[in-house]
Amino acid sequence: MKLLTGPLSMFGTKARIAVAEKNAPCKIEYVPFSLKTRYHPLHPDVARLNPKGQVPVLLDGQVEIFDSTQIFEYLEDKFPEPPLWPRSIEARAMARLMELKADEIYFPNVIVLINAAADVSRPECKEALKKMAAYYRDMDARLAGQEFIAERYSYADIAFFTASYFASFLGGAPDPALSHLAAWRKRIAARPAVAPIVKEVADYLAANRLPVPEI
Ligand SMILES: N[C@@H](CCC(=O)N[C@@H](CS)C(=O)NCC(=O)O)C(=O)O
Incomplete structure (x- = not known):
């Protein structure tokens, strides 16, 4: 493969x-x-x-x-093991929806920041940052009572974590005061499968003199 x-x-x-x-x-x-x-x-x-x-x-x-x-x-x-969709039909539907939302509702705002070369003072970024802030608040509320986005660690977590990591070096990091979201991001970043990949992206950013986000 x-x-x-x-x-x-x-x-x-x-x-x-x-x-x-x-x-x-x-x-x-x-x-x-x-x-x-x-x-x-x-x-x-x-x-x-x-x-x-x-x-x-x-x-x-x-x-x-x-x-x-x-x-x-x-x-x-x-590769069915380990499963990366939840087991129950309801939670799978939610995880699939949240995976789609990370890509198609949240990330288009990050693309606005990319196209503005991370100059978030540009007028077109204002609305994007506002929508991202609202998304972060919703995710913080969702993560208040649960460890992962939908029932268990899933593709929904992978999609939103990755998108929010990229947002972080483009001037669109979540407010650290959103403590449930912040704790979840740390949890995902520390996973053995995730940490080396995040480090590789960070190393590329550093090598290209781009800001390296804190998680
Ligand atoms: N929906 C696609 C989006 C893929 C995408 O936008 N890829 C970007 C890189 S992250 C790309 O190749 N952009 C080049 C282009 O659009 O010309 C997916 O989930 O894979």
Whole structure:
């Protein structure tokens, strides 16, 4: 199995964490990436397989798929242990919804910060930061009475943790006074599968003189 990703790919990092949690044998390959030219020229397999031209892409024999959530589903089918969706139907539905919300409701605000080159004083960031702050408050309330986002550690935790980590070095860190959210982020960051991957992203940021977030 081979995962094509980039050193600063949020969606690729999500997929990497899932691969590590599953302890799945998988080669991690960085596609060409620079802060200036981003993902261009596209890696030939990315160009061939993903009409969106995006990473992550997973190759496993005949299986050649893209999109981090699709990769989660494939990993779950191929490596059922340890399970990364909750067991009950209700909690699975909630975890899937929260995974989708991390990607499609929360993260688009982080993309606004990326496009503003993390200059959060720019007018377009104001609304994005406001929506992120509201999202953080909701997550803090959700995590007040539970250790993980939905019943047990799941892809929902991986998705929101990764997205919030990337937000942190772009000027959109959660308010540390949101103590339940802060404790959850520390818990996830300390996981044996997560810590080395977070360190790799941090090392890349430091090497490129970008701010390294505290967790
Ligand atoms: N929904 C996709 C989003 C993938 C995505 O946006 N990937 C970014 C890197 S984190 C990318 O390849 N961007 C290059 C581009 O859009 O041209 C997923 O979950 O994998």
